[in-house]
Amino acid sequence: MAFSFRVLLDSLPTLLFGAITTIQLVLLSLAISIVLGGVVCAGRVLGRGLVRSLSIAYVSLFRTLPETVLIFWLFYCIPLLFHSKPTAMQSAIVALAIPAGAYMAEIFRAGIDAIPSGQLEAAKALGLSPLSIVYDIIAPQALRTMAPPILGLVTILIKNSALVSVIGVEELFYHATVQASQNYRYFELLTAAALLYFAMILPLSIAVQWQERRLITRSH
């Protein structure tokens, strides 16, 4: 069967519709992972005893668990544990966010660790409040070093989002495979899906490069 651009173009509206779901999925799980990462990082850096141990356990557990296992586990096991049954989309968002939160915590920690101790000492010696130290000194410097790994994580989130098609979330890859299984145009549909994933990730890396330049040359 020859590759047909016509088929590829005809499938685009449906695939774009799926891509919107993909983006929603990624943005929501990203937002949750930032909160989770912040909490876990704070627990590890500032916490003592049980809080610190739990934070470390969270990171090591969810960095080692295959995403697919977590996706299935949450979708099938949560209804057994609780009376409510989350939708596939809700379950997918959480399943993507939990391991991303573990990575995010480590990115935050590395970004803070990368700041020389002299920066903190100079800020303290000036009598700056803890809030000002975080806002004026630590965050702007940490963000600069954290931007590339966060971009990497968002890229991984976009790619991992294709996995949730297995529990029936109607995102980009789901639509591609469902349509292909109906018209047997696997060549066109999977190629189109691949191109759309590429198109989602490319502007991200351009945006981060621009952002890095802006941070470096920015006046306070």
Place this chain on the structure above:
Amino acid sequence: MSNMIEEPLVAGADHAATILTCVGVQKFFGHFEVLKGIDFRVQRGEVICIVGPSGSGKSTFLRTINGLESIDAGHIIVDGIGIPGTRKDIMEIRREVGMVFQSFNLFPHMKVRDNVALAPIRARGLSRADAYKRAEVLLAQVRLSDQADKYPARLSGGQQQRVAIARALAMEPKILLFDEPTSALDPEMVQEVLEVMKSLARSGITMLVVTHEMKFAREVADRIVFMVDGNIAFSGTPASFFDNPSEARLRSFLAKML
């Protein structure tokens, strides 16, 4: 903070002249006693150079004065505020005590003028306009007006250290601490920083300088404090320190340094 200070500095004319009092200041790093109960008093406007062999606790002692190092015993009173104290007390002390570090520690993501203006805005509540006006004056004072819009990384070590001095001065501190301010500099840049420090010393600000620059110490200091093994082994005028070193340890130190 209890006021159980044995010395008569709490009342009288003496108190008005005293800006810093340290009583029995002790500090451990693990089991190692870095500071062995230091008693020390500084008058307003005094310029004191703290010298001594490395590992004698000079820098650690200096860093206890603005609470960058906690102390394990004794107490410190800076212009009426005590250490140990609440977090608020320590923040208040830090606003009154400026510090210049060996490695400059300028904020690399801010331009020179922003480095200088930040603390007055954030910690003193100055308006941006006033803070930047003040930064302008201070940068002129350290002769760096033309570098105000550069990032610190574009400046030489000597220039960076002069910015750091301007940044500390911007808080209008009552005491200025210098922790080996020229030790990280290339030899040809040491002088420009020392010149700035000399003119500061003449301006009447209280200065505590940990340094290995003996010539500077002799020329500028009102008093030399010589530290050995976590104790103050000598405290007196530069003349008595350099010209009639009384003690064997002191003589052997000077023989190495001069």
